[in-house]
Amino acid sequence: ETGVTQTPRxxxxxxxxxxxxxCEQHLGHNAMYWYKQSAKKPLELMFVYxxxxxxxxxxxxxxxxxxxxxxxxxxLHLHTxxxxxxxxxxxxxxxxxxxxxxxxxxxxxxxxxxxx
Amino acid sequence: AQSVSQHNHHVILSEAASxxxxxxxxxxxxxxLFWYVQYPGQHLQLLLKYFSxxxxxxxxxxxxxxxxxxxxxxxxxxxxxxxxxxAEYFCAVKAYPGGSYIPTFGRGTSLIxxx
Numbered sequence: 001e002t003g004v005t006q007t008p009r010x011x012x013x014x015x016x017x018x019x020x021x022x023c024e025q026h027l028g029h030n031a032m033y034w035y036k037q038s039a040k041k042p043l044e045l046m047f048v049y050x051x052x053x054x055x056x057x058x059x060x061x062x063x064x065x066x067x068x069x070x071x072x073x074x075x076l077h078l079h080t081x082x083x084x085x086x087x088x089x090x091x092x093x094x095x096x097x098x099x100x101x102x103x104x105x106x107x108x109x110x111x112x113x114x115x116x
Numbered sequence: 117a118q119s120v121s122q123h124n125h126h127v128i129l130s131e132a133a134s135x136x137x138x139x140x141x142x143x144x145x146x147x148x149l150f151w152y153v154q155y156p157g158q159h160l161q162l163l164l165k166y167f168s169x170x171x172x173x174x175x176x177x178x179x180x181x182x183x184x185x186x187x188x189x190x191x192x193x194x195x196x197x198x199x200x201x202x203a204e205y206f207c208a209v210k211a212y213p214g215g216s217y218i219p220t221f222g223r224g225t226s227l228i229x230x231x
Contacts (some may be wrong), residue, residue: 003159006160033218040125040223041223042120042220042221042222042223042224043206043224045218045219045220047198047216048218090160092160100160104150104162105152105162105219106153106161106164107159107160107161108159112160
């Protein structure tokens, strides 16, 4: 299997549930990203991990918690979400991930999340 | 922080028409520029990118884009579109130094091509 995979592809959860999204890349990349894609809005970067540093966007609510156990796997832990968190969550990876990374990002298919 | 503006949110064309999608960014330093495409039901994927050199960049499927530094623009063009070009198109910018090395995306342009 090649590329960036995400599971599950679809997730419906209540506001009191705890769930996790998983991303795996098979490209040997050093950086991984979580994005939120909502209708009629730009892609919103949530988190990025690289060998050099982890960047957190301070505007991401604490109900979203990332975990990157190694350079091939990235998780997004979800708890007590709100209906407005419903969106497509995209994972991406890139080769370098450093400050001067000029490489392309490779995206997964996304997880369509619905919060009831 | 840099920002990216895509002026056309929805574009509808007939096959064989010419296409130009606008992309402007706000950062004044060195930039790397990207166009990504998302076909219905598929992943976001790279269409083309500019890092340095020739400001006219050619990508896959007959697309090209021109970097005009003085206008802070990176417009996407195709002389003759096909029905299969129906997709969402995203412009993205990475800025150095001082700007974030993490790409900033525009809100996307939805292109529908009628056969």
